[in-house]
Amino acid sequence: MTRRTHAGRSVAVTGALVLALTACAGGSGGGDEPAGGGGDGGGEPLRIGTLLPVTGSLAQLGPPEIAGVDLAVDEINEAGGLFGADVEVSHKDSSDAQNASVATASAQELISEGVSVVVGAASSSVTLNVVDDITGAGIVQISPANTATNLSGYSDFYFRTAPPDSVQGDVLGNLIVSDGASNVGILVFNDSYGTSLRDVVADVVTSAGGTIVYGEKGQEFDPAEQNFSTIVGDAIAASPDALVILTFTEQTPLIVRELAAQGWDMSKTYFVDGNLQNFGTEGETGFPAGTLEGAQGTLPGAYPSEEFQERMRGVDPDLTEFSYGPESYDATMLAALAALKGGDSSGETIQANLAAVSGADGGEECTGWQECADLVEAGEDIAYQAVSGVGPFNDANDPSSAFIGIYQFGPDNTYTFSRSEEGEVPQD
Incomplete structure (x- = not known):
């Protein structure tokens, strides 16, 4: 028993x-x-x-x-x-x-x-x-x-x-770069999870010759924020060719709806473990069919x-x-x-x-x-x-090595496994 x-x-x-x-x-x-x-x-x-x-x-x-x-x-x-x-x-x-x-x-x-x-x-x-x-x-x-x-x-x-974020951030940053993005915006909340992951992604992007056009230090939003009209507008105005959302699931639906309302191409959006979710097409977290089609996300762990x-x-x-x-x-x-x-x-x-x-x-x-x-x-x-x-x-x-799964959203706003990348965990 x-x-x-x-x-x-x-x-x-x-x-x-x-x-x-x-x-x-x-x-x-x-x-x-x-x-x-x-x-x-x-x-x-x-x-x-x-x-x-x-x-x-x-x-x-x-x-x-x-x-x-x-x-x-x-x-x-x-x-x-x-x-x-x-x-x-x-x-x-x-x-x-x-x-x-x-x-x-x-x-x-x-x-x-x-x-x-x-x-x-x-x-x-x-x-x-x-x-x-x-x-x-x-x-x-x-x-x-x-x-x-x-x-x-x-x-x-x-x-x-x-x-640690050094592994997921490295895989995510390289995914964005390999997809052809060079001007990257990051919607990040002021939480140790978000800022830690942001720093790793930003380092990978800039090391590859890219630029962080929004979401640098000082441009984080409050974890209790509920109105994203101005935040999303400022991020889109910076002319990114990819956007990363680094927050938890409570705020993510609000951000996605605002991005869609302001005409952002959601296929150029990237999620992470804190907000990767099967949003679907119904309920409080659901979106109209096709909203997230083509968007991608990363999640630590073997599938x-x-x-x-x-x-x-x-x-x-x-x-x-x-x-x-x-x-x-x-x-x-x-x-x-x-x-x-x-x-x-x-x-x-x-x-x-x-x-x-x-x-x-x-x-x-x-x-x-x-x-x-x-x-x-x-x-x-x-x-x-x-x-x-x-x-x-x-x-x-820390684990000495880990897999990071890469997932892609379909027309029903749910994600499926694409592939995984294995990375070593660096030590100081």
């Missing part, structure tokens, strides 16, 4: 639910003992908390991320759990940076519950608000979606299974296989988006494998063994819980093969 808590409600879920997302030997300890094997958490069940968006401007990411965690937990528990007990998970809402008190309260609840790992947040700005409290309590924080470059190496207890998508739907049958689901699955698997390798479920032990189980020290490649756990229990070093395609953790606790 898998025990879950959703915002203070205990939910017992029985049955077989199997799903997977984006994570065993050779830890940081010395001698014959596994790293962290003598920690205080021995004999205790592994308690995982999630800090993921149920409400707010990134709420579309919550369902696949939560499903990814639950899929991994179900897979582990169906195989007998960890240390003779089921892995437990407690889900809390992170909301967004405009509702910072939600994440603050949720983080304190998870700390009080005694979790060893927190999977989240999705927003880099939200993480920056709570990471000191979480990691300061000796709890490992693993984000499946943070991309801000200033989080690289932030804390020994902070990891992420999504690459999830049909099999993995079906496994995720086994956890949440209503899923229509899969963004960062694999990364959430991987974060959960990595944490559990690190605990197994170290011999207990404490945050200190998990932190000491995460890099090793990700393959940072080499080892035998393995996938899923059963295969990897069998190798760890046999004393083998492993290299967990992440569903999201990320490489082992580097010295900054």
Whole structure:
């Protein structure tokens, strides 16, 4: 039986639910003992908390991320759990940076519950608000979606299974240049996610001989902005041959409608992970058919296989988006494998063994819980093969490599996979 808590409600879920997302030997300890094997958490069940968006401007990411965690937990528990007990998970809402008190309260609840790992947040700005409290309590924080470059190496207890903006920004900038654009406008909100990604894209474009005609430093808009008439008008007046929208989904429909109203060719528009969504043709987020046809977007992570998508739907049958689901699955698997390798479920032990189980020290490649756990229990070093395609953790606790998917919108304003590019994560 898998025990879950959703915002203070205990939910017992029985049955077989199997799903997977984006994570065993050779830890940081010395001698014959596994790293962290003598920690205080021995004999205790592994308690995982999630800090993921149920409400707010990134709420579309919550369902696949939560499903990814639950899929991994179900897979582990169906195989007998960890240390003779089921892995437990407690889900809390992170909301967004405009509702910072939600994440603050949720983080304190998870700390009080005694979790060893927190999977989240999705927003880099939200993480920056709570990471000191979480990691300061000796709890490992693993984000499946943070991309801000200033989080690289932030804390020994902070990891992420999504690459920093240096990778997505590089792929996006080169995509724009390869499409023939040289005068690029960027509609960017004043948030660490947006400005970090803007800086990388701008560097790629200008290094290729292009120009950023709108969206330089000082031309960001307020994350709470609701009227984009002047902002869009100024961007179009700068005569760009491509426009990048760097904001979250709450404002994106307003921007798209204003761009269309002012006659912008939407096929020359580029989206990113924070706002790439199947907008469709109906409802509050829908547009008239053909509005986004030809527009493109980028999204970190290898494209999830049909099999993995079906496994995720086994956890949440209503899923229509899969963004960062694999990364959430991987974060959960990595944490559990690190605990197994170290011999207990404490945050200190998990932190000491995460890099090793990700393959940072080499080892035998393995996938899923059963295969990897069998190798760890046999004393083998492993290299967990992440569903999201990320490489082992580097010295900054970032994935050492990652895939970035490139997607294109069709006439129904939904996107389909085009191709993916693999990039290395640079280290200072």
